[in-house]
Amino acid sequence: MSTRGPRHSTVLEHKPELKKPSMYKVVLLNDDYTPMDFVVYILEEFFQKSRMEATRIMLHVHQRGQGICGVYPYDIAESKVAQVTEAARRNEHPLQCIMEKE
Ligand code: TYC
Numbered sequence: 001m002s003t004r005g006p007r008h009s010t011v012l013e014h015k016p017e018l019k020k021p022s023m024y025k026v027v028l029l030n031d032d033y034t035p036m037d038f039v040v041y042i043l044e045e046f047f048q049k050s051r052m053e054a055t056r057i058m059l060h061v062h063q064r065g066q067g068i069c070g071v072y073p074y075d076i077a078e079s080k081v082a083q084v085t086e087a088a089r090r091n092e093h094p095l096q097c098i099m100e101k102e
Contacts, residue, residue, distance in 0.1 A: 023102040024077035026069045028061050028084075034093040036062065042095070043069060046083050071102060 026047075028039065036058055043054035047069045061067040072080065077099040084097035 021073050023071050024074055024099045025071050025102055026077050026080045026084075027066050027098050027100055028057070028069055029096040029098065030061050030065050031094050031096065034088070034095040038088075038091065038093055039095065042084055042087060046080055046087075069097070 028042075039058040039061065040051070040054045043049040043057055044051065047054075049057065049069075057067050057069065070080070071077075081097050081099050084095070088095035088097075
């Protein structure tokens with residue numbers, strides 16, 4: 001008989017108890033009134049995008065209706081949505097930002 005390793009192998013067959021946290025897409029919605037340069041500013045300021053990437057995402061949203069800014073755990077996604085919504089309201093733009101479970 002081997003003197004190494006566990007004697008009760010069933011223990012190793014248990015499913016790991018820790019699940020990966022769900023991730024959430026933060027999505028910008030198009031509208032007819034928010035200035036394009038404000039949307040680019042939002043993407044640079046709150047989502048750490050370069051000017052070029054922010055412009056690409058803004059144009060995608062403008063042309064397709066919506067677009068993903070980033071994917072985050074629940075609390076961070078919620079905070080991004082709140083920050084964008086607050087900045088939009090402060091500047092009196094109707095820009096909408098939502099989160100969707102991935
Ligand atoms: N459609 C807007 C315009 O023509 C620009 C815009 C882009 C607005 C992306 C919102 O999420 C948005 N000024």
